[in-house]
Structures are given as structure tokens and as C-alpha cells.
Amino acid sequence: MAIFGEATLRKNAEVIEAVSQSCLTTGFCLWCQLAFSTYLENATQPHLNNDLQQQLLSGEILGATGLSNPMKSFNDLEKLNLEHTYVDGQLVVSGRMPAVSNIQEDHYFWCDFEA
Known part of the structure; x- marks a missing residue:
């Protein structure tokens, strides 16, 4: 799943902007989660880009x-x-x-x- 892929970068930025209009802290936390997800997505180790990525996307873990x-x-x-x-x-x-x-x-x- 391309969380921060080229096709979704603009949409993610818009979501972060919208969230940040209500709460900058929440917007920053969302950006942190999306950045961490990007790192996992681009990792070469299957545990990171499969298992851990799915745990992050499901909300099971924080990053x-x-x-x-x-x-x-x-x-x-x-x-x-x-x-x-x-x-x-x-x-x-x-x-x-x-x-x-x-x-x-x-x-x-x-x-x-x-x-």
C-alpha cells in the first residue's frame, strides 16, 4: 500500500492540512505516522515492509x-x-x-x- 507514494502525496498533504486546522498536534502526529509508514514501505526486510507496516496501518502500533x-x-x-x-x-x-x-x-x- 503506497501511503506516501507519488500518487497519494498531495492527498495526504491535504488530509494533514485539514486535520492541522483543528489541532496542530494531531496533524503533526499524523505526519509522523505517515512518514514512519513510508520508511517501512521502502524497507527491504519483509518483517518491516509487510508485518510491521500492517500493524501500523491497522493502528495496532505507533510509529x-x-x-x-x-x-x-x-x-x-x-x-x-x-x-x-x-x-x-x-x-x-x-x-x-x-x-x-x-x-x-x-x-x-x-x-x-x-x-
């Missing part, structure tokens, strides 16, 4: 995006705040995301980090 800091760092406006390491074969991302205040242990969050 968000954390690309403000990476976009700023790519343009030399601030330092990239996240780094990663592997501990016993498990990817561990650490650092700070100062604008993220409501992420919980069972939520999903997409971000970029320094390799």
Missing part, C-alpha cells in the same frame, strides 16, 4: 520519525546526536533526541545515527 537532527547535521547546523555499537551481536543506539518526549518501550521510532 514516529526522528530525522530533524540528522537533517540538521547533514547541513552542518548541529552535531549528529546518535551513535551505534554492537553488544553481543545486538545493535545498540545511544545518544539523545531532545524533542522526543513520548516514546515508550513498545513504540517504534525511525532515526539515523553515526556509523
Whole structure:
């Protein structure tokens, strides 16, 4: 399902705009969900673009995006705040995301980090 595909981009923007006229916070949350869905849709791992995508679309899980800091760092406006390491074969991302205040242990969050 092409949530943020070329054919639906304008319609999604119109929906976000309409929702935001009533509540900017809700409009922003909708944009976050749509952005996260786009990441899943374009992922190469079947678990992400099939299973997790369907859970997101059904409302079973929440998702968000954390690309403000990476976009700023790519343009030399601030330092990239996240780094990663592997501990016993498990990817561990650490650092700070100062604008993220409501992420919980069972939520999903997409971000970029320094390799």
C-alpha cells in the first residue's frame, strides 16, 4: 500500500492540512505516522515492509520519525546526536533526541545515527 507514494502525496498533504486546522498536534502526529509508514514501505526486510507496516496501518502500533537532527547535521547546523555499537551481536543506539518526549518501550521510532 503506497501511503506516501507519488500518487497519494498531495492527498495526504491535504488530509494533514485539514486535520492541522483543528489541532496542530494531531496533524503533526499524523505526519509522523505517515512518514514512519513510508520508511517501512521502502524497507527491504519483509518483517518491516509487510508485518510491521500492517500493524501500523491497522493502528495496532505507533510509529514516529526522528530525522530533524540528522537533517540538521547533514547541513552542518548541529552535531549528529546518535551513535551505534554492537553488544553481543545486538545493535545498540545511544545518544539523545531532545524533542522526543513520548516514546515508550513498545513504540517504534525511525532515526539515523553515526556509523
